[in-house]
Amino acid sequence: MKIDVIGSGSAFSLTRNTSSILVTDKDDQRWLIDCGPTVPRALWQRALDVNDIDVLYFTHIHPDHCAGLPVLLNRWKSFGRRKPLIIYCQAQQRESLQQLVSLATWPVPHICFDIDWRDSQAQWQWQQWHLSTAATQHEMSNLSLRIEADGHVLFYSGDGRPTDASRALMQGCDLAFQECAVSMPLSKEASHGDVVNCLALQQSLSLPVLALSLLR
Ligand SMILES: [Zn+2]
Structure with missing residues (x-):
């Protein structure tokens, strides 16, 4: 499994791309996890073919995690992508993402490749x-993701403070990405992680590598 960190920055970072990773397995199958506004250009800088990404996964639909979608699809349309695309998202967030897709092609109501919308499940x-x-x-509802492929285990939090459920998903990971807003401890009710909490998490789970994406 190859992990390319497209971005680890906040919504308003002046220097870093919005948080996103590209995951490639040994058969060159690729998932893009989240697609914020600066992600498309970062992908173009990597000179990927328009058919190289098989799946998009959205943790949630705050703009810094999905606003790059119409731009990315517009490029794939312009350069003649043919490969069907799978998009996984939360069922209740699909309609908003579909509006972004319609923006990519407007006023034409269709795109030149199939999009297979699928709901994120607890497991699949x-x-x-x-x-x-x-x-x-x-x-808002954010679903962190655990990927097990090629004998490796990866965790990606999206946004949000760790919960018992997301901690359980991190168990036994080779590499975990956790959003982390600040270095000072935040309250238990906060909707973001903090460095103190994340380091305690790494220790308690004996994670070999915990990568922090910093919001500020
Ligand atoms: Zn968010």
Whole structure:
């Protein structure tokens, strides 16, 4: 499993791309996790083919996690993508994402490749990948994601403070990405992680690598 960190920055970072990773397995199957506003250009800088990404996964639909979607799809339309695309998201957030897709092609109501919308589940299988999700504590529903593929385990939080459920998803990970807003401890009710909480989490779970995406 190859992980390319597209961005680890906040919604308003002046220097870093919005948080997103690209996950590639040994068969060159690729998932893009979240697509904030600066993610499309970062992908273009990598000179990927328009058919190279198989799946998009959205943790939630705050703009810094999804506002790049119409731009990315517009490029794929302009350069003639043909490969069907799978988009996983939360059922109640699908309609908002579909509005972003319509913006990519407007006024034409269709795009030149199939989009297969699928609801994120608690667990499911895709090709040889096993996926699991769990809610974090955030202002809107955010589903963190655990990917097991090629004999490795990856965790990606999206936004939000760790919960018992997301902690359980981190168990046994080779690499975990956790959103982290500040270095000072936040209250238990906060909707973001903090460094103190994250380091305690790493220790309690004996995580080999915990990567923090910093909001500020
Ligand atoms: Zn958010």
